[in-house]
């Protein structure tokens with residue numbers, strides 16, 4: 356290793372132990388802050404460290420992320436995945452984890468075809484319905500706001516993907532799906548299982564002592580399999596019996612119908628491709644949930660932003676109806692809240708690492724094949740040169756003095772990742788966020804609650820800060836601010 360270090364100048368970083376590398380001191384929480392600090396300590400925008408022989412390279416500046424992930428995307432677009440999550444639990448079906456190659460390209464294309472900006476107007480009605488439901492649910496049971504933030508985006512995606520016209524309060528249908536998706540986060544939180552480090556252990560029989568991971572994997576695997584299979588099979592049987600059910604799954608089934616029915620074609624993967632593409636969409640909706648929790652926190656911490664948005668909404672939309680997707684262009688300040696939210700507290704502050712597939716040299720540093728390259732989204736979106744006063748929540752930074760969108764301010768698109776693996780659900784997510792946020796701001800005054808003693812309850816400073824970044828459960832008051840709000844929530848948008 357000493358000879359290698361001499362030959363190859365790796366990006367600087369903290370010294371590690373033999374074999375273990377930085378396993379013991381690699382940050383478990385708020386890694387984005389540590390990576391930025393290392394950058395300052397080692398006086399380099401690119402830092403690196405190792406864990407069990409694998410090199411991790413962190414890019415703290417936009418210019419390097421752009422060069423590596425975009426200009427050199429051919430060799431920086433692969434993924435690494437853990438045996439427990441993919442092979443034992445079944446998350447290999449999520450194409451976000453699929454290795455870079457033909458299969459990933461095919462599934463990504465199928466997904467993009469149904470989530471590209473041009474097709475999204477077809478989903479506006481369903482998105483509007485979701486925003487109205489969210490408002491209704493916050494009116495009925497404001498204390499359950501965090502649960503509503505999970506349910507509503509989730510049911511909207513299920514409606515778009517499988518035409519499942521669900522009431523977000525439908526626990527019986529939603530709970531098993533949510534349980535399956537939670538295993539994704541639980542696996543990420545648990546870190547590496549022994550089987551991830553020693554893959555051959557996956558062949559041990561489940562009944563052996565110490566092989567609890569296999570039994571756990573089998574239980575989680577059943578939930579994950581049902582989440583992928585059940586809604587798809589329902590749509591398929593409807594399509595086969597000629598029932599109309601417009602949605603992503605039925606479009607894909609019709610598109611590939613010949614190959615699905617023709618048993619002589621040795622192409623049994625078409626069905627698997629459709630199952631994977633549709634199943635992946637629901638998993639993506641989790642991020643919207645966390646963004647909404649961050650939004651409420653921002654409104655409590657920066658009340659002047661809420662006030663300014665409500666002035667805009669009252670002026671443009673009025674006080675006798677709820678906002679509509681058609682209002683978006685006339686609500687630049689409210690629309691900029693979505694951008695600032697993604698910038699101020701990116702939900703995935705280190706996105707998802709990209710694995711490199713060839714040796715490379717960049718800025719005099721050696722990046723060996725198999726490195727995990729991490730774009731430090733938080734550092735990029737809090738770079739003072741790009742966004743002055745980065746800790747402040749200032750939607751107006753995206754606007755000109757006249758209040759229109761300022762094209763010279765960089766769009767915080769890195770919140771959705773980088774290069775060829777950038778989030779393909781980002782256009783959908785941004786419309787959904789605009790609708791949920793504009794509805795909440797129009798309908799409610801979002802305030803700090805007061806306890807029994809009359810003291811104002813300050814919002815939490817505690818966060819989940821491993822893979823995703825969002826506040827731990829906290830209390831808030833949603834005070835209705837429109838006359839006749841209840842009946843407005845029952846009026847469909849245009």
Ligand code: HEM
Pocket residue numbers: 450451452463466470512635636637639640642643646702703706707708770771772773774775776777778779780781783784
């Ligand atoms: C605020 C909401 C969202 C945020 C912040 C977000 C963020 C991200 C990020 C950071 C990545 C990794 C990109 C990379 O590897 O460089 C990603 C991937 C992905 N996202 Fe999203 N996402 C959001 C919503 C959604 C939604 C609603 C969907 C589905 C409708 C979705 C579907 C996906 C998929 C399929 C991938 C995997 C792409 C691939 O590996 O090729 N996301 N997202």
